[in-house]
Amino acid sequence: MDEGFCIIEFFDGPHGPLSDYVHVEANAAYANHAGIPNVVGKKVREMVGAEADGWIELYGEVLRSGVPIRFERELVATGRYLALAAFRIEPASRKQVAVLFQDITQRKRAELALQQLNETLESRVREAVAERNVLADVVDGTDARIHVIDPQYRWLAFNVMAITECEQLFGVQPRVGQSVLDALDHLPDTREHVRRLWDRALGGEEFIEVTDFQTSGAPSRFYEIRYRTLRGTDGQVIGAYMFAYDISDRLREQERLKQAEEALRQAQKMEAVGQLTGGIAHDFNNLLTGINGSLELLRARLSQGRFDGIDRYAAAAQDASRRAASLTHRLLAFSRRQTLDPKPVDVNRLVAGMEELIRRSVGPHITVEVVTAIGLWSTFIDAPQLESALLNLCVNARDAMPLGGRITIETANKWIDEREARVRDLSPGQYLSLCVTDTGTGMTPEVMSRAFDPFFTTKPLGQGTGLGLSMVYGFVRQSGGQVRIYSELEQGTTLCLYLPRHYQAAEEPQVLDAESPGACAPAVCRVMIVDDEPTIRMLVSEVLEERGYAVIEAVDGASALRILEGDKPVDLLVTDVGLPGGMNGRQLADAARRLRPELKVLFITGYAENAVIGNGHLEPGMWIMTKPFAMEAFASRIYEMLERN
Ligand code: ADP
Ligand code: MG
Numbered sequence: 001m002d003e004g005f006c007i008i009e010f011f012d013g014p015h016g017p018l019s020d021y022v023h024v025e026a027n028a029a030y031a032n033h034a035g036i037p038n039v040v041g042k043k044v045r046e047m048v049g050a051e052a053d054g055w056i057e058l059y060g061e062v063l064r065s066g067v068p069i070r071f072e073r074e075l076v077a078t079g080r081y082l083a084l085a086a087f088r089i090e091p092a093s094r095k096q097v098a099v100l101f102q103d104i105t106q107r108k109r110a111e112l113a114l115q116q117l118n119e120t121l122e123s124r125v126r127e128a129v130a131e132r133n134v135l136a137d138v139v140d141g142t143d144a145r146i147h148v149i150d151p152q153y154r155w156l157a158f159n160v161m162a163i164t165e166c167e168q169l170f171g172v173q174p175r176v177g178q179s180v181l182d183a184l185d186h187l188p189d190t191r192e193h194v195r196r197l198w199d200r201a202l203g204g205e206e207f208i209e210v211t212d213f214q215t216s217g218a219p220s221r222f223y224e225i226r227y228r229t230l231r232g233t234d235g236q237v238i239g240a241y242m243f244a245y246d247i248s249d250r251l252r253e254q255e256r257l258k259q260a261e262e263a264l265r266q267a268q269k270m271e272a273v274g275q276l277t278g279g280i281a282h283d284f285n286n287l288l289t290g291i292n293g294s295l296e297l298l299r300a301r302l303s304q305g306r307f308d309g310i311d312r313y314a315a316a317a318q319d320a321s322r323r324a325a326s327l328t329h330r331l332l333a334f335s336r337r338q339t340l341d342p343k344p345v346d347v348n349r350l351v352a353g354m355e356e357l358i359r360r361s362v363g364p365h366i367t368v369e370v371v372t373a374i375g376l377w378s379t380f381i382d383a384p385q386l387e388s389a390l391l392n393l394c395v396n397a398r399d400a401m402p403l404g405g406r407i408t409i410e411t412a413n414k415w416i417d418e419r420e421a422r423v424r425d426l427s428p429g430q431y432l433s434l435c436v437t438d439t440g441t442g443m444t445p446e447v448m449s450r451a452f453d454p455f456f457t458t459k460p461l462g463q464g465t466g467l468g469l470s471m472v473y474g475f476v477r478q479s480g481g482q483v484r485i486y487s488e489l490e491q492g493t494t495l496c497l498y499l500p501r502h503y504q505a506a507e508e509p510q511v512l513d514a515e516s517p518g519a520c521a522p523a524v525c526r527v528m529i530v531d532d533e534p535t536i537r538m539l540v541s542e543v544l545e546e547r548g549y550a551v552i553e554a555v556d557g558a559s560a561l562r563i564l565e566g567d568k569p570v571d572l573l574v575t576d577v578g579l580p581g582g583m584n585g586r587q588l589a590d591a592a593r594r595l596r597p598e599l600k601v602l603f604i605t606g607y608a609e610n611a612v613i614g615n616g617h618l619e620p621g622m623w624i625m626t627k628p629f630a631m632e633a634f635a636s637r638i639y640e641m642l643e644r645n
Helices: 031-035 044-064 105-130 162-172 188-202 248-303 311-336 345-364 384-401 420-425 443-450 468-478 533-544 557-565 584-594 631-644
Strands: 003-013 016-026 069-075 080-088 096-103 145-149 157-158 205-213 221-231 238-245 343-345 365-372 378-381 405-416 429-438 482-488 492-500 526-528 550-554 573-576 598-607 621-625
Touching: 003 031, 016 405, 031 080, 031 096, 044 069, 044 080, 044 096, 080 105, 105 238, 145 162, 145 248, 157 162, 157 205, 162 311, 188 205, 188 221, 188 238, 205 343, 221 248, 248 311, 343 384, 343 598, 345 365, 345 384, 345 405, 345 429, 365 384, 378 384, 378 492, 384 405, 384 429, 384 468, 405 420, 405 492, 468 482, 468 492, 526 533, 526 557, 533 550, 533 631, 550 557, 557 584, 573 584, 584 598, 598 631
Parallel strands: 365 405, 526 550, 526 573, 573 598, 598 621
Antiparallel strands: 003 016, 003 096, 069 080, 080 096, 145 157, 145 238, 205 221, 221 238, 343 378, 405 429, 429 492, 482 492
């Protein structure tokens, strides 16, 4: 049930200034909770009589002081107990106070009854033992389950709800004088659990426990149980009691809300993806047209035996496919599921290597300054991605300084302690920071809060994609780091990447083992390629055969394994990660390694399969390459794997 809600407005009544108030607004739930219908327009003095003074005083104080209150109070006029919260509506000159409230009569009655019971218990204990339903008259109206026990865990009393529940949950009929623990003998775990809780209450502890009990066949029910110690008039512990509320529905409601929220978020994401795919499909078609057209012309020329200018077509096709590759890359970065290839990286060196490119990208009207920390720690990260993130930040900085300015790129070691970690949403520990500061326009708080959203851009159509920072964010978060913006309007902006420290130095010497049994020369090296895409198999085979390797092809894991089970020598397994037929590339590699422990493996993967292949933490002798790749790069990777290792 919704909470009751109303707005009251004070006025100067016959008893002096601000001595009465009138209801100016109320919701439908008001009547349900308070038990008084149609209150709008009514003055409190007309509604509740003498009781009005107390309410006026309470709310009047809220109006005077502006301090909100929260309290429980009986509305004598209707005999209901209410839990209330009230706050002043600003500005105070409106003389209005908002009140939210809930009917808690049931709970209050049970508590009062128990309090009474507690007070008179000593005299009633004997009575209770004789009279089974001592609580019936006072607390059977409530939906709380109430049990009272003595220090030997023997029931002193319980209410009707408690009887029903005990039967349903445990198959037990409580009897006054019987031990609760004995009654639960057939359920040893529950018995222990219950005993521990009662022990705390008997030991003088008053506490609230949330726990669930499973009835056979039915879904679990959740209870909020309040345990209280029972003391005689001399203060001695003479027992304990508890009252349990079934909160399953409340929890389920919360769960439902959470799910609804999640669904909403998902829907928003889908909408974003929808926008994205629309645009991308368009771009892709253009690029494919470029590729196809070039190839068509190339073919026509070849069939005519004309070789002049064919380079141009080849170059055009290559250029278009490079752009297509960078497009898919952006998509994957955006989905935060790109396949990263992290390595220990010296960020200082990476920055130094980028300096020239950055200078050229930002133009001569902007000064670029690089300040690198001495003794900078190493981090474990995908270097090309970090380069592109850095470039993205610098390009943003450039865009923020149309009239020129200065970009400072800075690295540093950072100890993030508990407090800072909370502020930055990171786990505490050692990080290195890579910050890019500009002297540009800065961001408004509104822009700052949305800067990481995909497609958020303040730039004119055609100039901003709104994907730069969302990619940087996705990549850094996926790498265990964090991105923070510090910005002041008209002053400038600093964007900092915090990257987790890695305890292995970047210049980890290549483990070269010339005698490794896998080493072979092209003429005798055998490479098995497993991919369900015939074009890729064809291209890969051609490139490798051209370089003198022997190639064995397979379309899926099962057929590859059949070959590996035989005695044909294979020096290297190149496999796609996503394969048809129920066995993925990773599983194939594992099975192959069981047959041939020395076998080298190169995964080639197009997307989203990070987790499958161990998030970049590969076993020795296993490598990974992301599709699409240039055939040249592929060939030299193979060469490295076979001949250098
Ligand atoms: P885009 O650059 O395509 O607009 P980004 O995701 O890179 O997309 O950036 C999103 C928005 O954040 C920008 O449009 C801009 O408003 C703001 N922004 C990013 N970097 C800076 C900066 N260095 N200074 C001021 N505003 C910035
Ligand atoms: Mg950008």
